[in-house]
Amino acid sequence: GAGVSQSPSNKVTEKGKDVELRCDPISGHTALYWYRQSLGQGLEFLIYFQGNSAPDKSGLPSDRFSAERTGGSVSTLTIQRTQQEDSAVYLCASSLELGFTPPEIDNYGYTFGSGTRLTVV
Amino acid sequence: DAKTTQPPSMDCAEGRAANLPCNHSTISGNEYVYWYRQIHSQGPQYIIHGLKNNETNEMASLIITEDRKSSTLILPHATLRDTAVYYCIVRYWGDMRFGAGTRLTVKP
Numbered sequence: 001g002a003g004v005s006q007s008p009s010n011k012v013t014e015k016g017k018d019v020e021l022r023c024d025p026i027s028g029h030t031a032l033y034w035y036r037q038s039l040g041q042g043l044e045f046l047i048y049f050q051g052n053s054a055p056d057k058s059g060l061p062s063d064r065f066s067a068e069r070t071g072g073s074v075s076t077l078t079i080q081r082t083q084q085e086d087s088a089v090y091l092c093a094s095s096l097e098l099g100f101t102p103p104e105i106d107n108y109g110y111t112f113g114s115g116t117r118l119t120v121v
Numbered sequence: 122d123a124k125t126t127q128p129p130s131m132d133c134a135e136g137r138a139a140n141l142p143c144n145h146s147t148i149s150g151n152e153y154v155y156w157y158r159q160i161h162s163q164g165p166q167y168i169i170h171g172l173k174n175n176e177t178n179e180m181a182s183l184i185i186t187e188d189r190k191s192s193t194l195i196l197p198h199a200t201l202r203d204t205a206v207y208y209c210i211v212r213y214w215g216d217m218r219f220g221a222g223t224r225l226t227v228k229p
Contacts (some may be wrong), residue, residue, distance in 0.1 A: 004164075033216055043165070043219040056216065091164050093217075109155055110217055112164025 002026075004113035006092050012119045013082055021077040021116045025094030032075050033095075033110065034067060038088040046090075049075060050097070082120045089115040124148070124211045130224045134205075140195040141223050143209030146190045150215045154185060156194045157206065158205040165208065165219070199227045 005024040013019050025032050034046040045059040049069045060066070064082075069075040079086055093110040126144040133139040145154065155170040169176055169183045171219075176183045182195040196203055206221040 035219070042221050043159075045216055045218055048216040053193035089162075093164070109157070109170060110165070111167065115164055 002109050004092055004094050006090075006113035006116050008116060009114065010117045010119075012121060013086060015120055016081055018078065018080045019082055019118065021079075021090050021092075021118070023075045023077070023092030023094075023113060025073065025075070025092070026111055027073075029094035029096055029111075030072060031095045031097040032069060033093045035074070035091045035093070036076050036088040037091060037115075043091065046077070079118075082118075084120045087118055087120045089117050091115045123211045124218075125220055127207075127209050127223045128222065129221065130226070132226050132228055133196075133199045135201060135227050135229050136198055139192050139194075139199040139203065139225055139227070141194040141196075141207050141209075141225060142191065143194070144191045145211045147211070148211050149213070150213045154183065154189075155210040155212060155217065156181070156183065157208045157210065157217075157219070158203075159208070159222070160202075160205040173222075199225075200220050201227050201229065203227050 007022045011019055030051055032049040035043045037043050047054055047059055047067050048056050051072050052069050062082045067077045091112055093112040095110045129131045153170050153172050157163040157165040157166040158168055168180050169178055171183045171185055173189055175183055204227045206222040206224050208219050210217050
């Protein structure tokens with residue numbers, strides 16, 4: 001697609017429910033990233049995919065959070081048993097990066113989606 | 122363990138150049154300097170990146186000091202729409218870690 005697409009754009013859920021957030025990266029982008037941004041705060045790195053593999057899961061806040069990516073394309077971030085502190089904007093980004101391809105040919109950096117605003121009530 | 126240091130906020134008059142500084146004194150030889158900005162309630166937007174030479178594109182110019190320990194992002198003619206948080210990031214590859222950035226306010 002032309003850009004990174006995230007769905008839903010807004011999600012209100014009750015405390016304790018599970019939610020799934022979806023990210024469709026730019027076609028051909030092999031790297032995909034999830035961040036979250038609480039109100040008035042900076043971006044918190046969650047997880048990074050190179051293809052379908054996640055080399056670094058250390059940013060996931062707890063074991064209630066999981067993410068997967070299939071077919072080197074769409075990614076899903078799942079939050080189980082949501083808590084009020086999970087309320088935030090969840091941002092997805094993708095980039096061209098291929099394995100150890102250096103930034104010399106990375107002319108566009110990361111492209112971010114518009115995010116999913118999650119509200120846990 | 123912040124790799125970059127930026128002032129928390131800056132103001133700039135509309136039509137004037139905005140010069141946003143960033144210190145990265147521990148930068149490694151193969152690490153690039155990236156700049157992104159985030160306009161309120163939107164995802165961050167890539168602006169520019171560079172290694173050691175000055176870079177210019179349609180959005181901005183990036184000036185990196187000879188010792189690579191600091192850099193300046195220049196918006197040559199700031200407009201009200203340039204009001205945003207600007208992030209300076211040092212990285213070679215892998216995920217991008219965003220700090221607090223500089224909140225630039227362009228005033229009429």
